[in-house]
Amino acid sequence: METILKTAEAAARKAGAYIVEALSELRQVDYKGRVDMVTDVDRGSEAIILDCVREAWPEHAILAEETGANQLRSDWRWIIDPIDGTTNFVHGYPFFCISIAVQYRRQTVVAVVYDPVHDEMFTAVRGQGALLNGKVIQVSQTAELSKALLATGFPYELGDRWHRAMDYFKLFYYRTHGVRRDGAAALDLCYVAAGRFDGFWEFDLKPWDVAAGLLLVEEAGGRVSDLKGNPSGLDDGQVLVSNGGLHAQMLEVLSGLPLE
Ligand code: IPD
Numbered sequence: 001m002e003t004i005l006k007t008a009e010a011a012a013r014k015a016g017a018y019i020v021e022a023l024s025e026l027r028q029v030d031y032k033g034r035v036d037m038v039t040d041v042d043r044g045s046e047a048i049i050l051d052c053v054r055e056a057w058p059e060h061a062i063l064a065e066e067t068g069a070n071q072l073r074s075d076w077r078w079i080i081d082p083i084d085g086t087t088n089f090v091h092g093y094p095f096f097c098i099s100i101a102v103q104y105r106r107q108t109v110v111a112v113v114y115d116p117v118h119d120e121m122f123t124a125v126r127g128q129g130a131l132l133n134g135k136v137i138q139v140s141q142t143a144e145l146s147k148a149l150l151a152t153g154f155p156y157e158l159g160d161r162w163h164r165a166m167d168y169f170k171l172f173y174y175r176t177h178g179v180r181r182d183g184a185a186a187l188d189l190c191y192v193a194a195g196r197f198d199g200f201w202e203f204d205l206k207p208w209d210v211a212a213g214l215l216l217v218e219e220a221g222g223r224v225s226d227l228k229g230n231p232s233g234l235d236d237g238q239v240l241v242s243n244g245g246l247h248a249q250m251l252e253v254l255s256g257l258p259l260e
Contacts, residue, residue: 016114018044046065061077077102111211113212148177192220199241
């Protein structure tokens with residue numbers, strides 16, 4: 001597992017250096033949806049990571065945001081987001097990251113999330129705890145929702161679910177110290193793992209947005225579920241994470257307005 005972690009870390013660092021270099025340059029932006037953007041730098045970052053993975057682990061399966069899945073059948077699968085927080089990147093707002101998860105038989109066992117602007121490398125290996133730049137991190141001890149700082153994100157497409165996301169925002173905003181919308185789900189999850197946020201929820205997320213961050217939260221002692229408190233699968237798209245102590249209180253708030 002250590003060698004896989006090393007490959008993932010090295011790939012994230014290499015891609016991170018490339019992204020930071022490109023930050024001040026004009027970039028080519030294409031639209032996947034109304035505001036869902038992809039840039040030449042997302043594609044370049046993904047190419048760098050894929051090269052590193054293919055060179056070290058040519059037989060492993062890969063699922064990556066911009067190029068999709070390779071056709072290899074393997075117990076091992078890499079799940080890659082070359083820039084999580086593309087909107088932030090496009091605007092030069094320094095909150096984006098590279099997210100790399102490695103699964104064995106569909107269970108995430110290695111997680112790397114790298115914020116290249118702040119040079120923060122979040123890593124986890126299942127059963128071995130969570131680290132930030134090599135130092136152990138843990139979720140917060142906040143016990144009351146009224147003293148919590150939370151984070152969330154909103155679906156790109158306007159519609160019923162977008163309105164529901166706004167409703168949730170209002171519900172939590174009113175009951176806590178505040179709710180941040182920082183625009184990079186993978187980093188939001190790491191901030192829960194590091195105790196900077198006490199909880200996070202979002203729906204309409206993709207596996208590459210959350211695969212690494214969810215393991216980091218678990219390994220930092222937090223709790224992970226869907227918005228109803230059931231185990232959360234990567235393909236469900238909805239996650240609720242917390243420091244554990246706040247989970248029931250967050251679920252109670254969400255139960256007032258069920259998603260479907
Ligand atoms: C997005 C970010 C954002 C979340 C969106 C994601 P992308 O990922 O994680 O915080 O609200 O749902 O799609 O598109 O920047 O990789």
